[in-house]
Amino acid sequence: MASHFPSEPEDAGLVAKGRSGDNAEPLTVSEISQALKRTVEDRFGFVRLRGELSGVKRAASGHMYCALKDEKAVLDGVMWRGNTQRLPFQPEDGLEVVASGKLTTYPGRSKYQIVIERMELAGEGALLALLEKTRARLAAEGLFASERKRALPFLPRTIGVVTSPTSAVIRDILHRLADRFPSRVIVWPVLVQGQGAAEQVAGAVRGFSAMPEHHPDRPDLVIVARGGGSIEDLWSFNEEVVVRAIADSAIPTISAVGHETDTTLADYAADRRAPTPTAAAEMAVPVRGELAAVLADYEARKKRAILRPVQLGRERLQARAERLPAREALLQPHAQALDELAERLRRGLRDRAAQGRERLSNLRLGPAVLERNLREAHRALAGQKLSPALVERPLAERRERLAALQRVMRSLDPDTVLARGYIRVTGPDGTTLTDRAAAAAQPSLTLKFRDGDLQVAPGETPPPSPPPQPSRAAPRRRVRDSGTAPAQDDLFG
């Protein structure tokens, strides 16, 4: 800088003043700043410079601020919004980039900087470094975690394929699907390379995912596919927007990007990674023929198996049936008891009836009852009747007693002994004389013999015989016996 102006040997004065031979007035700061700005911008109107990004900052306005640096120097940079939108990658600190743009100054701050119009990664190494950084960052977020992986549907009803409609990829997929299990496929055509490809792929993945649950076109499996290519060709599938779309998708996703050796971040985010699009089709569907065989096998086994419990049941039934006691044996005791009870019932009924009949007949009003009653009454009456015996007996008794008395009397009859030679002497009055004195006093005596009386007189001459007089005690006998005694009436005739 100093070379542009002649050096001033003199010491500096206290107050600036004009010099001889130099009529140049001092420049203002603005003047020099403007001059500098012009010079820099003219001289460095287009530069490409390589450096490492640092201090990358996106403002809310969409502009990006950063610095480019190497070992010894640092240069601020700015990228306006319009250009940042065309960035093919996400700028990050530490990335080695080649930035194209123009240098400019910022007089207000005494600064200079590069206004970046384009920025590219500085070679494949830088690309891989970026890939690794992005991978590490998203992995740290857990986007690739194995817990996030979902099982693919066993037999998807509809398969969504996100790929280029014109590539061989879609034909490979459709061919293999047709071979294995013809399926419904909905292709979402996208660019798979270049500007906007990542956004289209991400948009398609999100678009399928956003379909309503029961939308007829909603796939239950999505394949994101692209054929092989360079790392740059495949770059869209390393873009965060694609990775996030796949990780966020509600539909299980297979990624099949590039060849077997190519691994993109989309592969990490997908639920399954297929080495090729054809392999993706194989993962997507089972082989129909095999399923049919499995089904036929189940069918056959089922038919075999269903007969087994029947057979088994029959055998078990048979075994138990054999152990069942004979029906007769089972029933016999009961039958017997029943018979017995029936017999008792009959008998009981009969007995009861007989009893009843008997009681009825007993109770029945019949001539027998009356007759019996009559008989009884007769008997009672007969019992009660005045019997002649009642009279006869006392009469007989009395007669007996009388007879007894008569016998006694007869035995006591003084005349009884007459038959044996005794005689009884009575006076004229009939009194029996028992002593001599009495007899001597009597005018006449009557000697009573067995067979009659003899009148005698006491003394030497027998007195005249007086008329015989009947004794009081036995007038009848004497009278009857004598036949001379006055007759007396029999009391009882």
Next chain:
Amino acid sequence: MAEEQSQISDLSFEQALRELEGVVRRLESGDVPLDESIDLYERGEQLRKACQKRLDAAQARIEKIVAGPDGKPAGTEPFDTGNAA
């Protein structure tokens, strides 16, 4: 019955196939009560038919998304794969 049918139609092929496999295994184990095994067999038959139907109905139908002006899918149309399919 109709209720069970609709239940089976709600099953995915894999669910139906897995259930069918379970039915076959249970039947083969022979420890299912006879009455139940008949129900099980019927269920298995329905499952098998549903699976068979799904296999028989398999046919390729290729469509592509037609995007509306807003970039959202507006519908589908047959996908022309040229010489493919």
